[in-house]
Amino acid sequence: xxxxxxxxxxxxxxxxxxxxxxxxxxxxxxxxxxxxxxxxxxxxxxxxxxxxxxxxxxxxxxxxxxxxxxxxxxxxxxxxxxxxxxxxxxxxxxxxxxxxxxxxxxxxxxxxxxxxxxxxxxxxxxxxxxxxxxxxxxxxxxxxxxxxxxxxxxxxxxxxxxxxxxxxxxxxxxxxxxxxxxxxxxxxxxxxxxxxxxxxxxxxxxxxxxxxxxxxxxxxxxxxxxxxxxxxxxxxxxxxxxxxxxxxxxxxxxxxxxxxxxxxxxxxxxxxxxxxxxxxxxxxxxxxxxxxxxxxxxxxxxxxxxxxxxxxxxxxxxxxxxxxxxxxxxxxxxxxxxxxxxxxxxxxxxxxxxxxxxxxxxxxxxxxxxxxxxxxxxxxxxxxxxxxx
Ligand SMILES: Cc1cc2nc3c(=O)[nH]c(=O)nc-3n(C[C@H](O)[C@H](O)[C@H](O)COP(=O)(O)OP(=O)(O)OC[C@H]3O[C@@H](n4cnc5c(N)ncnc54)[C@H](O)[C@@H]3O)c2cc1C
Numbered sequence: 001x002x003x004x005x006x007x008x009x010x011x012x013x014x015x016x017x018x019x020x021x022x023x024x025x026x027x028x029x030x031x032x033x034x035x036x037x038x039x040x041x042x043x044x045x046x047x048x049x050x051x052x053x054x055x056x057x058x059x060x061x062x063x064x065x066x067x068x069x070x071x072x073x074x075x076x077x078x079x080x081x082x083x084x085x086x087x088x089x090x091x092x093x094x095x096x097x098x099x100x101x102x103x104x105x106x107x108x109x110x111x112x113x114x115x116x117x118x119x120x121x122x123x124x125x126x127x128x129x130x131x132x133x134x135x136x137x138x139x140x141x142x143x144x145x146x147x148x149x150x151x152x153x154x155x156x157x158x159x160x161x162x163x164x165x166x167x168x169x170x171x172x173x174x175x176x177x178x179x180x181x182x183x184x185x186x187x188x189x190x191x192x193x194x195x196x197x198x199x200x201x202x203x204x205x206x207x208x209x210x211x212x213x214x215x216x217x218x219x220x221x222x223x224x225x226x227x228x229x230x231x232x233x234x235x236x237x238x239x240x241x242x243x244x245x246x247x248x249x250x251x252x253x254x255x256x257x258x259x260x261x262x263x264x265x266x267x268x269x270x271x272x273x274x275x276x277x278x279x280x281x282x283x284x285x286x287x288x289x290x291x292x293x294x295x296x297x298x299x300x301x302x303x304x305x306x307x308x309x310x311x312x313x314x315x316x317x318x319x320x321x322x323x324x325x326x327x328x329x330x331x332x333x334x335x336x337x338x339x340x341x342x343x344x345x346x347x348x349x350x351x352x353x354x355x356x357x358x359x360x361x362x363x364x365x366x367x368x369x370x371x372x373x374x375x376x377x378x379x380x381x382x383x384x385x386x387x388x389x
Contacts, residue, residue, distance in 0.1 A: 052122025083258025165216030187237030
């Protein structure tokens with residue numbers, strides 16, 4: 001039994017206003033760039049500037065440090081609105097929030113005052129470096145090492161698939177500080193300021209989708225990090241990583257909902273216009289059924305995502321489960337709905353004359369990062385059955 005679910009939500013006037021403002025911004029200034037960002041595969045610096053100048057990047061930070069102090073649901077609304085136009089662009093906000101969460105959750109007041117103003121203004125971008133070549137789903141097996149040396153730590157290791165790793169000025173790095181401790185107590189989190197001696201962007205991935213979002217392999221060779229940049233206490237790293245994912249997975253779900261809605265809108269518009277057999281294809285019942293299913297699935301995923309964000313924000317005892325349930329359902333929805341959108345557009349959907357093929361490629365990542373769909377199922381099952389260890 002998982003107990004009653006009683007925390008409801010209703011969007012406030014401010015949330016609706018913010019969502020509509022960002023939707024408009026995304027429609028007018030981001031959507032027209034989306035195809036070119038995908039084609040060039042270059043990080044959209046102009047969109048970063050736009051989101052910074054419009055205070056969108058300030059959403060996750062406390063007001064006392066130049067942020068807007070937005071709750072998780074509000075952040076999800078913003079991510080969804082941007083992803084509707086361009087998933088790569090939505091990742092700028094998602095990853096800024098993701099990488100700042102360990103500091104928000106476990107950082108000191110001094111660290112907040114030192115780092116948040118530049119993150120909130122968008123002057124500094126942040127990245128979150130957990131994954132390693134040999135530690136993907138099994139992230140706790142990471143090997144990057146941080147060795148105390150006077151007032152510093154020396155960090156050595158390789159991080160793989162780090163979004164914004166090549167454009168970030170601050171990287172939240174998870175590293176082993178005590179190899180002899182129990183598996184989950186070996187790890188600590190550090191705020192690593194880059195560029196730094198010994199730090200290198202070793203390579204950038206060529207990807208199926210979210211092509212304008214840089215995914216970097218980062219190497220650390222005895223990089224000196226002040227002990228003042230340790231987040232929380234030694235050994236807190238794994239706990240911070242898990243708490244971070246609880247709060248960021250609803251954001252990935254929101255991204256997925258945004259993609260699904262974007263694809264549905266294109267498909268519905270196309271079905272109103274395209275004629276075959278002397279009639280609009282939207283008059284064929286098989287097309288109608290597809291559109292109806294796409295709409296129903298997208299709406300279901302959206303409501304689940306908002307509910308999960310509300311539960312996590314409220315500190316619900318099963319927030320971890322909610323975050324995984326939302327990411328699982330929304331990611332699969334985005335994949336199914338974007339694939340169906342290509343189907344509705346027929347051969348044209350398969351070409352880059354229309355955005356649905358890009359959306360289908362972009363959707364796939366929501367089933368992979370921040371824990372694959374298999375890992376979400378493991379998390380949900382563990383919540384139901386209890387821990388195996
Ligand atoms: C574009 C992109 C951006 C990313 N951004 C970041 C980032 O910013 N920061 C960061 O730290 N990481 C990031 N990642 C890493 C991402 O979170 C990992 O790729 C993901 O967690 C899966 O790890 P893996 O790729 O090593 O796959 P693996 O763990 O090798 O998994 C391979 C397959 O095995 C399955 N599998 C693994 N373990 C189990 C199990 N116990 N039970 C059942 N099935 C299992 C998986 O579901 C998957 O299908 C990013 C990845 C990509 C592709």
